Amino acid sequence: MAINVTPHLNFRGNAREALEFYQTVFGGELVIASYADMGNTDPATADHVTWGQVAADNGFRIMAYDVYPNLPWDRGQNPFFVSVRGTDPEELQGYWERLADGATVRQPIGPSPWAPLYGQLTDRFGVTWVLDIAVEYPST
Template sequence: MRLTTFGEFGAPDPALADKVMHAMLETPGGLTLMASDTPPGMEVVPGSAISVSLSGDDADELKGYWEKLSEGGAVSVPLEKQMWGDEFGTCRDRFGVDWMVNITAPQP
């Protein structure tokens, strides 16, 4: 697991120094789970004070997670190909947690 704080990136506000900017956990199966504290300037909605990013190149597995995460929740950005080449989508699950799912484009 790798973890960096806003302070490590030079945030001038001491109140932000220990807040998590990037936390990353890579699974043996090749998936990457990322999380962060709510960054400055973004509204904090009770029950969704975090966003979770799930990334990898196993399209079938990630699409399965997407279906389960978005079921009963709300899709903000549909899971579809984006201008940078990956498939990406955002949703809020039925428990109020915000998710970002990114399927890495196959490399030539």
Template sequence: MAVLTPYLSFRDNAREAMTFYQSVLGGKLDLVEFSDFADMPQDPADADKIMHSWLATEDGMVLAGSDTPTGMEYQPPQNISISISSDDEPRMQAIWDGLSDGGAVTIPFESAPWGGRFGMLVDRFGMSWMLSVDEAQ
């Protein structure tokens, strides 16, 4: 079995971002700091930054992320979106409301010409999202 997991890179705010995503999506969040691996060569300034985080929700969504170490170039995300689709409209509306708080709506979360609802936004951490409510079959 293979698993495809979005892995997000941040510049010094992975803890804040992943905690925010947990508040929106729910689930269990595991955070590992660079300092948890003291034998690994690292910049002391990175000690309390997030080396790896893993958010897993009860409905099967998984999102991972980390801070970019000081010695590595950080590139803000571009040309990619995280997409969530579901037939659970109240859950999707709650996710939309959470992610859009402090973000910028690109396409409002409204009825789509192909049915259901669709919307796009960039959240407060610069991540692009597409949300879709599929019509019940």
């Protein structure tokens, strides 16, 4: 299984703008899934980014999202995640189980609307990890 470690930046309403900027800086393909794409019909946040990525042929990768409005966020709290994306559910589950030792589980690992396997935890060192199985998303 191949895995990638990708910075996952968190924003409050301007993730799309940031991702579009990073694409102008590094090039590559921009992919964005909005809250509306995931079934959220709240007009205040429907256009916010639930998942976005810029991926360039040179290996540059960055992911971002707009923190859910009901969750606390400021630039000093939850400024990023470490995202581990893989293709083998068994191997990813093994990473999860090892990282979960002494961790606070934020989202139990399991199926989600955007990935066949997804989970989020904050390890005992205070680092928040997102583990998921990579799937293809249409370009915007």
